[in-house]
Amino acid sequence: MAEKLALVGIGKIARDQHIPAIAGNPDWSLEAAVSRHAAVDGIDNFATLDDVLENRPDIGTVSLAIPPQPRFDYAARALKAGKHVMLEKPPGQSLAECFTLEALAREHGVTLFATWHSRYADSVPRLKAWLAERRLKRLKITWKEDVRRWHPGQEWIWEPGGMGVFDPGINALSILTEILPYPVHVSQSLLEFPENRATPIAAQLTFADPDGADMSAEFDWRQQGPQTWDIEMETDRGSAKLSMGGEWLEIDGATVIQGSNHEYANLYARMADLVRTGASDVDLSPMIHVCDAFSLGRRVTTDAFEF
Numbered sequence: 001m002a003e004k005l006a007l008v009g010i011g012k013i014a015r016d017q018h019i020p021a022i023a024g025n026p027d028w029s030l031e032a033a034v035s036r037h038a039a040v041d042g043i044d045n046f047a048t049l050d051d052v053l054e055n056r057p058d059i060g061t062v063s064l065a066i067p068p069q070p071r072f073d074y075a076a077r078a079l080k081a082g083k084h085v086m087l088e089k090p091p092g093q094s095l096a097e098c099f100t101l102e103a104l105a106r107e108h109g110v111t112l113f114a115t116w117h118s119r120y121a122d123s124v125p126r127l128k129a130w131l132a133e134r135r136l137k138r139l140k141i142t143w144k145e146d147v148r149r150w151h152p153g154q155e156w157i158w159e160p161g162g163m164g165v166f167d168p169g170i171n172a173l174s175i176l177t178e179i180l181p182y183p184v185h186v187s188q189s190l191l192e193f194p195e196n197r198a199t200p201i202a203a204q205l206t207f208a209d210p211d212g213a214d215m216s217a218e219f220d221w222r223q224q225g226p227q228t229w230d231i232e233m234e235t236d237r238g239s240a241k242l243s244m245g246g247e248w249l250e251i252d253g254a255t256v257i258q259g260s261n262h263e264y265a266n267l268y269a270r271m272a273d274l275v276r277t278g279a280s281d282v283d284l285s286p287m288i289h290v291c292d293a294f295s296l297g298r299r300v301t302t303d304a305f306e307f
Contacts, residue, residue, distance in 0.1 A: 002026060002027055002028055002029035003027060003028055003029065003060055003061055003272065003275060004029050004031045004056075004058055004059045004060055004061070005022060005028050005029065005030055005031060005032075005059065005060075005061045005062070005063060006031060006032040006033070006034060006049075006052045006056065006059045006061070006062050006063070007019070007022070007030060007032070007033050007034070007040070007063050007065060008033075008034040008035075008049055008062060008063065008064045008065065008066055008074055009034070009035065009064065009065040009066035009067075009088075010033050010034075010035040010038035010039070010040060010065075011035075011038070011065065011066075011154075012152075013065050013088065014065040017117075017263075017264040018063060018065050018264060019040065020264070021264035021265045021267065021268045022063075022268060024265055025265065025268045025269060025272065027268070027269070027272035028061075028268060028272065030043055031043055031044060031056065031058075031059050032044040032045070032046060032052050032056050032059060033045050033046070034046050034047070034048065034049050034051075034052060035047075044056060049062070049074050049077060049078065050077070053077070053078070053081050053083075059083070060083060060084060060275075061083060061084040061085070061086065061111075061271075061275065062074075062075075062078040062083045062084070062085050062086070063085075063086040063088075063271075064078075064085065064086065064087055064088055065088045066088070067154075067156040067157075067161075067162065068090055068091075068092055068093040068161055068162065068163070069093050069156060069159065069160075069161040069162065071087065071088075071091075071092055071093070071097075072092055072093070072097040072100070072101065075087060075092075075101050075104075075112075076100070076101065076104060079101065079104040079105055079108055079110060079112065080104065080108060082108055082109075082110060083110060084110045084111040084112075084113075084271075084274075084275050085101075085105070085110070085111070085112050085113070086113045086115060086267075086271050087101075087112070087113065087114050087115060088115060089114075089115055089116055089117060089170060089171070089174070089286075090163065090166075090167070090170050090286070090287055090290070091114035091115075091282070091284070091287065092287075093160075093161030093162075093163075094161075094291075095284060095287060095288070095291055098114065098282065098284050098287065099284075101282075102280070102282045105280050105282075106280075109278075111271075111274045111275050111278065111279065111280050112280045112281075112282055113267075113270070113271050113274055113280065113281050113282075114281065114282045114283065114284065115267050115270075115271075116170075116171070116174035116178075116283070116286060117171070117263040117264060117267055118171035118172070118174050118175050118245055118246050118263065119174050119175060119178045119246075120262070120263045120264075120266035120267055120270070121175070121245060121246025121247055121259070121261075121262075121263055122246065122247050122257055122259025122260065122262060123242055123246050123247060123248060123249035123257045123259055124175055124178060124179065124242070124246050126249055126256070126257055127179050127240060127242055127249055128178060128179040130240060130251065131179055131180070131181065131233070131235070131240070132181050133237075134235035134236055134237050134238070135211065135235055135236040135237075136180075136209070136211065136213040136215075136233060136234075136235055137213055137214070137233075137234045137235055137236060138213060138214045138215070138233060138234040139176075139213060139214070139215045139216075139231065139232070139233040139234075140215075140216055140217075140218075140230075140231070140232045140233070141172045141176065141216070141217035141218065141219075141230070141231050142217075142218050142228050142229075142230045142231075142232075143168060143169050143171070143172045143217070143218070143219045143220075143228065143229055143230075144218070144219070144220040144221075144222075144223035144227065144228040145168055145220075145221065145223050145227045145228070145229070146221070146222070146223055146224055146227065147165075147201070147221040147222075147307070148307065149227075150168070151167075153307070155307065157199065158197045158198060158199050158307070159198055159199070160198050160199070162198075162199050163199060163290060164193075164197070164199025164200040164201060164221070165199075165200050165201055165202055165203055165219045165220065165221045166199075166200070166203065166219065166290045166293070168219070168221070169203065169217070169219035169290070170286050170287070170289075170290055171229075171245065172217060172219070172229070172231065173217070173286040173289045173290065174286040175231060175242070175246055176217075176231070176286075176289075177283070177285040177286050177289070182210060182211075183285070184207045184208060184209050184210070184215060185207065185208050185289075185292060186205050186206070186207055186208075186289055186292040186293050186296055187206050187207060187208040187296070188205070188206040188296065188298075189203065189204070189205050189206075189292070189293040189294075189296045189297040189298065190203065190204040190205075190297065190298050190300065191203050191293070191294070191297040191298070191299050191300070192300055192301075192302045193299055193300070193301055193302065194301075194302050194303065194304050194305035195301050195302070195303065195304050196304040196305065196306075197304075197305060200297075201220070201221045201222060201302065201305055202218075202219060202220040202221065202222065202302075203217075203218075203219045203293060203297075204216070204217070204218050204219075205217040205218075205219075205289075205293055222305075229243065229244060229245035229246075230242065230243045231243075238251060238252045239251070239252055239253075240252075246263075247259040247260060247261065
């Protein structure tokens with residue numbers, strides 16, 4: 001029997017990704033939506049999560065597709081009510097929130113899944129396996145996109161806790177922490193803040209690699225025209241390039257995978273497995289890199305950015 005699920009937050013990411021992924025997976029039945037301003041046809045619609053918990057106690061799983069700032073309160077209420085919880089990335093606005101939610105899930109015996117959708121892109125497993133047999137010499141992340149295209153009118157990204165350019169940049173960091181066979185850490189960070197914004201619009205990171213590889217990342221939210229989501233690397237035995245956010249993979253200049261977008265379908269398949277086995281998946285390593293980038297960041301002010 002399909003697991004009954006409530007989706008909280010019916011915005012762009014919910015309609016573009018969550019709802020189609022749920023509909024395409026027989027393990028899930030979307031039974032309720034929570035939003036103050038939107039609704040989903042054919043299911044129960046509520047204004048608050050408390051309304052769901054009161055009126056639909058049969059729903060066992062809550063998926064949160066809302067901004068990070070209010071997410072902790074929603075997740076904590078659901079976990080305390082004995083519901084399994086799936087968190088959109090990033091899993092919270094601080095590490096302390098995430099650690100608290102992880103403890104609540106253990107205390108109440110339910111599943112918590114801190115999702116990193118880019119890790120579930122088509123080419124990531126192949127690249128991880130390829131890199132495991134080689135010594136990395138250089139790695140460069142270039143993640144540049146147009147914030148106006150992907151976050152129209154979403155002012156929360158510019159507020160404290162919204163993370164600014166790290167909202168997309170953390171996707172690259174989630175791939176990085178998945179494919180590397182060992183941990184690295186941020187050693188330098190340069191953050192560009194528009195004079196009228198509380199979060200950065202661009203960032204440059206340098207990583208310390210224990211094996212001495214040259215590793216860096218560049219994030220920018222001002223890119224117009226073609227969008228860039230690339231990770232390039234050189235090893236002792238060849239080179240590789242991950243592009244299209246993880247859908248495409250080239251090895252030594254030849255295309256070996258030209259995939260498509262299955263990330264959220266894979267996320268909901270993973271969540272179904274976690275619920276069945278009574279497990280949780282809360283890897284916070286991408287979040288640690290973002291927090292370190294802010295902690296170590298040298299801040300520069302740029303021109304005002306009108307959204």
